[in-house]
Amino acid sequence: MDNPANKQTIDRVNKGLSRRYRAERRFRIFGASAILLALSFLVLLFSSIFSTGYKAFQQTFIQIDIFFDPAEFTRENLSTANFPGLIKSSLSVMFPEVTSRGDRKDLYYLISPGASFQLMDVLKENTALIGTTRKIWVPANDDVDMLYKGNIDRTRPESERRINDNQLTWLDKLSAEGRVKKRFNSSFFTSGDSREPELAGIWGATRGSFYTLLITLSLSFPMGVAAAVYLEEFAPKNRWTDIIEVNINNLAAVPSIVYGLLGLAVFINFFGIPRSTPLVGGLVLTMMTLPIIIIASRASLKSVPPSIREAALGIGASKMQMVAHHVLPLALPGMLTGTIIGMAHALGETAPLLMIGMVAFIVDVPHGITDAATVLPVQIFLWSDSPERAFMERTSAAIMVLLAFLFLMNAAAVFLRKRFEIKW
Amino acid sequence: MESFLEVTDTVYLSLHQKDTILPDTKGKTLHKERETVGKPFVENPRMTCREVNVYYGEKRAINDVSIDIAHNEVIAMIGPSGCGKSTFLRCLNRMNDTVEGCRVTGDIRLDGMDIHDKSVDVVPLRARIGMVFQKPNPFPKSIFDNIAYGPKIHGLAQNKSELNEIVETSLHKAGLWNEVKDRLQQPGTGLSGGQQQRLCIARAIAVSPEVILMDEPCSALDPIATAKIEELIAELCEQYSIVIVTHSMQQAARVSQRTAYFHLGDLIEVGRTDRVFTNPSHQLTEDYITGRFG
Ligand SMILES: Nc1ncnc2c1ncn2[C@@H]1O[C@H](COP(=O)(O)OP(=O)(O)OP(=O)(O)O)[C@@H](O)[C@H]1O
Ligand SMILES: [Mg+2]
Numbered sequence: 086m087d088n089p090a091n092k093q094t095i096d097r098v099n100k101g102l103s104r105r106y107r108a109e110r111r112f113r114i115f116g117a118s119a120i121l122l123a124l125s126f127l128v129l130l131f132s133s134i135f136s137t138g139y140k141a142f143q144q145t146f147i148q149i150d151i152f153f154d155p156a157e158f159t160r161e162n163l164s165t166a167n168f169p170g171l172i173k174s175s176l177s178v179m180f181p182e183v184t185s186r187g188d189r190k191d192l193y194y195l196i197s198p199g200a201s202f203q204l205m206d207v208l209k210e211n212t213a214l215i216g217t218t219r220k221i222w223v224p225a226n227d228d229v230d231m232l233y234k235g236n237i238d239r240t241r242p243e244s245e246r247r248i249n250d251n252q253l254t255w256l257d258k259l260s261a262e263g264r265v266k267k268r269f270n271s272s273f274f275t276s277g278d279s280r281e282p283e284l285a286g287i288w289g290a291t292r293g294s295f296y297t298l299l300i301t302l303s304l305s306f307p308m309g310v311a312a313a314v315y316l317e318e319f320a321p322k323n324r325w326t327d328i329i330e331v332n333i334n335n336l337a338a339v340p341s342i343v344y345g346l347l348g349l350a351v352f353i354n355f356f357g358i359p360r361s362t363p364l365v366g367g368l369v370l371t372m373m374t375l376p377i378i379i380i381a382s383r384a385s386l387k388s389v390p391p392s393i394r395e396a397a398l399g400i401g402a403s404k405m406q407m408v409a410h411h412v413l414p415l416a417l418p419g420m421l422t423g424t425i426i427g428m429a430h431a432l433g434e435t436a437p438l439l440m441i442g443m444v445a446f447i448v449d450v451p452h453g454i455t456d457a458a459t460v461l462p463v464q465i466f467l468w469s470d471s472p473e474r475a476f477m478e479r480t481s482a483a484i485m486v487l488l489a490f491l492f493l494m495n496a497a498a499v500f501l502r503k504r505f506e507i508k509w
Numbered sequence: 510m511e512s513f514l515e516v517t518d519t520v521y522l523s524l525h526q527k528d529t530i531l532p533d534t535k536g537k538t539l540h541k542e543r544e545t546v547g548k549p550f551v552e553n554p555r556m557t558c559r560e561v562n563v564y565y566g567e568k569r570a571i572n573d574v575s576i577d578i579a580h581n582e583v584i585a586m587i588g589p590s591g592c593g594k595s596t597f598l599r600c601l602n603r604m605n606d607t608v609e610g611c612r613v614t615g616d617i618r619l620d621g622m623d624i625h626d627k628s629v630d631v632v633p634l635r636a637r638i639g640m641v642f643q644k645p646n647p648f649p650k651s652i653f654d655n656i657a658y659g660p661k662i663h664g665l666a667q668n669k670s671e672l673n674e675i676v677e678t679s680l681h682k683a684g685l686w687n688e689v690k691d692r693l694q695q696p697g698t699g700l701s702g703g704q705q706q707r708l709c710i711a712r713a714i715a716v717s718p719e720v721i722l723m724d725e726p727c728s729a730l731d732p733i734a735t736a737k738i739e740e741l742i743a744e745l746c747e748q749y750s751i752v753i754v755t756h757s758m759q760q761a762a763r764v765s766q767r768t769a770y771f772h773l774g775d776l777i778e779v780g781r782t783d784r785v786f787t788n789p790s791h792q793l794t795e796d797y798i799t800g801r802f803g
Binding site: 322390392393394395396397398399400401402403406410411415507 | 602604607609631632633634635636639640642644646647648649658659662663709712713715716
């Protein structure tokens with residue numbers, strides 16, 4: 086330390102030190118603020134979706150007194166009997182003062198058109214009800230629902246709201262009798278799409294998504310892994326494999342709508358696979374996720390240390406045994422993660438499915454891969470396009486369901502990675 | 510330290526008992542460009558290599574190397590870094606086949622069988638010529654499975670008890686049995702570095718090879734673990750031929766009966782270890798041994 090040159094160097098280093106620390110601090114602040122910004126966007130997104138979406142999980146119901154007249158309803162004619170008329174007559178009995186044609190129409194409007202199907206189901210389940218009078222909760226129309234959820238302002242002039250003064254009086258009377266109630270909206274989770282918001286549910290779209298992803302997974306995972314293993318472990322490294330590699334990377338970057346057009350041309354027009362079905366949707370999404378899975382699988386194969394390969398070959402394992410016994414088990418967690426991320430991608434994909442007709446309005450819940458179906462993101466798209474106010478909250482609710490599935494899938498990816506990761 | 514002395518003693522004794530190694534002569538080799546001095550050939554060899562050349566793409570990494578490997582001997586390969594020791598070693602069990610762009614020419618025989626012959630399958634060949642690598646590379650499986658893997662894929666055990674026996678004898682031979690007998694089901698990667706390397710040796714032994722190739726097996730180990738491996742090598746040469754690449758000349762002197770010195774892809778000198786280290790015939794060998802370069 087006595088050496089003056091030495092001391093000079095140390096001084097110089099110390100001078101530069103504070104500048105270096107400043108740079109580091111600056112960088113940290115940038116990083117932290119970037120994360121903060123991203124988080125605040127996320128919070129904004131979630132809070133806006135949740136604040137509108139949670140209401141869709143409740144639905145307003147109205148209790149009406151129903152007399153199942155044995156003259157009209159018998160065990161035999163339940164499927165053809167006039168249930169809409171039953172509701173109308175019941176309402177007329179409850180509101181005898183409503184006589185004019187227009188007023189009656191307004192009165193009937195309060196109850197959802199789906200209520201008659203509900204009554205049919207009730208009666209089919211329990212034919213003993215014929216001949217009795219029952220108090221039955223039926224879903225209210227979406228505008229009534231909106232009123233009770235505070236989305237229709239009573240104080241506005243009558244002409245500017247979708248519930249008129251008469252209807253308000255009737256509803257107030259029903260409320261006073263305790264005949265209006267908000268209940269858990271189970272039909273949102275059990276029914277297919279509908280023109281009536283209060284009847285529309287996501288079960289159809291969920292099943293559609295499930296079948297579509299099933300096809301996608303069962304095709305793209307084995308194909309992707311096989312392609313990756315071949316390219317990484319068996320293929321000679323030459324110009325051809327280079328070209329293939331570049332093109333796989335290109336495919337991963339192709340806009341998804343292009344896959345939709347390709348699917349339309351190839352699967353529907355050429356092979357004649359029925360349109361709007363999970364089968365054709367799954368095929369299109371397979372084309373889309375395949376490159377993602379191949380790239381992820383190759384990366385995780387590359388990360389398996391070569392010493393393991395040498396060890397296996399060194400005691401006389403064949404190449405196939407080396408791959409199957411040693412390399413694949415080590416690469417599998419990475420492959421699964423990549424696959425699940427690809428699947429999550431496919432679950433959220435809309436554009437290519439529009440091209441192959443999965444955007445059709447489909448009421449029936451699909452029961453197989455060849456039934457016409459739609460998927461969750463397309464359902465969201467359809468609902469967000471509908472003019473009814475009540476569809477808005479259903480859009481948000483459907484987004485919540487979709488996000489829940491995505492979170493589940495990502496959690497599964499993390500779990501699988503942790504579970505199958507082999508510690509050194 | 511006591512065991513250390515023991516090691517050197519055993520080696521010293523066995524060195525004088527070996528009679529398969531011929532006395533040094535100034536006999537010529539088949540070498541074309543640079544002659545190998547010393548005595549690269551033996552009577553009744555286990556492996557013979559004649560005019561072996563190895564190319565990485567255009568680059569030639571091994572030039573016309575001819576050498577024999579005797580039965581039950583330890584032959585050490587020394588030489589400066591990058592001179593092709595590992596490359597040559599990997600020719601012997603055709604591990605170079607797996608290296609992209611690597612080409613091997615020349616004639617290599619195991620017990621008279623040309624290992625490059627079309628009728629020879631590399632899979633059983635690698636079972637007959639085992640390999641231990643520089644860095645211990647146990648499979649990320651249990652200790653038992655590490656050893657049992659080779660016998661399993663080659664179908665060496667008829668049933669479970671035979672397999673258990675193979676595992677136990679291999680671990681005994683590798684001097685690891687007492688240390689791991691209570692934890693056979695624990696991962697092999699959880700052992701210490703030296704234990705892992707002995708596990709790898711046990712794994713190679715388990716398929717009953719004839720030759721064991723070792724590429725700097727002790728370079729990642731501390732002196733105590735190294736002494737254990739050296740002791741093991743001295744014992745193993747009773748049954749196997751061992752080719753060991755090492756950077757430590759002391760190690761070569763301690764464990765081997767013959768030493769081969771490589772320089773820039775050429776085999777410069779081969780001879781009895783004591784002779785090569787005390788009285789090298791080639792200038793390059795002398796320079797390397799006396800530490801003038803390398
Ligand atoms: N896969 C490869 N591709 C191209 N060249 C290689 C490859 N492996 C080795 N070489 C070259 O071949 C020559 C011999 O390498 P090798 O690994 O056999 O040396 P070595 O004697 O084992 O060295 P060290 O003592 O450092 O391990 C070196 O010049 C090296 O650069
Ligand atoms: Mg080497």
